[in-house]
Amino acid sequence: MDLRADVSATFTADGADAFTVHAGVDVDAGETLVILGPSGSGKTLLLETIAGFHDHDGFVESDGRRLDTVPPEDRDFGFVFQDYALFPHLSVTENVEYGTKYHDETRDAETLLAELGVDHLADRYPPTLSGGEKQRVALARALAVRPSVMLLDEPLAALDVPTRQSLRDDLADVLADVTAVYVTHNRTTARAIADRIAVMRDGQVVQTGTPETVFERPSSPVVAEFTGANAVPLSAVPSLRDAVDGATDEYVAFRPEAVRLDGASGDFEATVERVVREDATNRVVLSLDGRTVDAFADDPPAVGADVWVSVDPGRVHPCSPGTTEE
Amino acid sequence: MATGTDTDTLFGREAVSRRSLVATFIAVQVAAFAAAYSYGRPTWYAYFMVGSVAVTAYVLDGSPFTVATATVGSLLVVALGLPLFMFVARQSPSLVAEKALDPGVHRVLYLGVYGPLLAALVSLLLGVPLAHLLAEGFPGQQFVESLVDLPLVVPHSVAGIIILFGFGQGGAFPQISVLGSMVGMVLAMTFVAAPYAVNTTRESFETIDDRLSYASRVHGANQWETFRRVTAPLAVRGMITGGVLAWARAVSEFGAVAVVAYSVQFFYAPAGERVTAQHAPVFVYNTYLQGGLGESGAVAFLLLGVSALIFLVVRYLTDDDSVTGGMP
Structure with missing residues (x-):
């Protein structure tokens, strides 16, 4: 499944200026596109807009099917949140199985938890888990519904360095054959996971390319600054x-x-x-x-x-x- | 500030020792009041309470600020608590027993619990969807918020008059009889109680992280399913608290009920028949006018006991700290 989107959405918050995200992504089947940008560049809002959480102009399309008027539950996406967003009143297994009743093709929760090394936590509740454990459960929950596209919003950002490195390796394996959009501000993670990188700034994509291109040939000083060139x-x-x-x-x-x-x-x-x-x-x-x-x-x-x-x-x-x- | 953990409270004591400390403090207060009352000098207890709070704060914390806030705060506690202690202490056990065995009082107490229960249920049934909407936000929200909070500032006798104009004779629903009916009583109670149900439930919805709803939706659940499986379970404590507050507010309602439904006919389940009675606060007021302080105090004592019992049972049943809808 591929994913193409070009969306425009304006967000307002009390005491802050309106912020507009006007950006597009183009992800081929099985490809991982990393959206790289500093905090406040709008990358999370872009991801949430693609997922259908916010009203927007423009289009979202997966495998030629227009999704921009389709509610989030019918877009067939999986989403991993930075702060896990596990349901605190449900056990680990219930969290992983949460979406399976709404999908025809699903994956077995027990197998997924075992693959991610957290099967021993099946009966525990999220408030009793560590950050790394929560994120593995959140990843299992998203994978359990066999989504056509995985959307990941800084899934490693809240973790300590050893946990981050360990989960990053697992993520690279998990995302190898999955169409995914991965948002991060961490260029090491971006380089490790991306097939292609889109650098975002002020709500816009300023350069898209392979990791080698973006890191070696930044198109502007802004991209250079953020990629460490x-x-x-x-x-x-x-x-x-x-x-x-x-x-x-x-x-x-x-x-x-x-x-x-x-x-x-x-x-x-x-x-x-x-x-x-x-x-x-x-x-x-x-x-x-x-x-x-x-x-x-x-x-x-x-x-x-x-x-x-x-x-x-x-x-x-x-x-x-x-x-x-x- | 206190964060709710056992070790991070103002006085920094562990839970077990804190509980025994509280139990000891209450026992000392009760003993002091009993001694002062039996000696005919309840005023001494007021001084003792303020002084004992100051000393306790000094021993436990030592900070002049804490001692000052505890001492000044205890003045309000005395103003609220001393009348209650005196009220309980001055009841005649024989009169309370007589009222407790009076079938007429039973009907009043039944209605005093049952009527507010209906009002609380109506407040929740209609209030939860509104609370959810208010938590989500919508254009014109401030106007609706003001309307919801209006009963909090309107004198309750005025609320009763408003209800009669709106729903009484010549009102919006002429087919519904409001004046002197059970429907009118529940309506009057709901009018004054609903803000508590709506606002408490709304606060509960607002503490739930948006991303939990997002996570539910994106993995396949529609809005109804998300409400049923995620939002409502995480807000259920707020709903129950809102319901209890609405119930408690309806139990205490006098003005609006006195105007709209001074005396009502209702199905009295213990007798299996329709009977007529007054809402408890109205009945207490009438008893005060006709029988004086002693008789009305005995009925009020019974009503207070029943209310306190129900309140404690509900709080006990809903006392669960394990759910954190605010994540992570």
């Missing part, structure tokens, strides 16, 4: 103009992994502003004309040092501010 005005690094073959874009983007700091000369000179120890290496924050450029270095230079910065020319790409998908 550097976006620098060409005016600040004229030596990189050749690398983009005379493109007329105002910016160039390159990943921190493409930056080297150990040369006696390079593409430009910058000052080491800060060094941050990360899992396996160091992230070096460089200052260049009041802008920052990130690099990775196993043996980082001292803070305050002026260093030559070289960028792999094959990994320098043009990008333009204000690039938005239609």
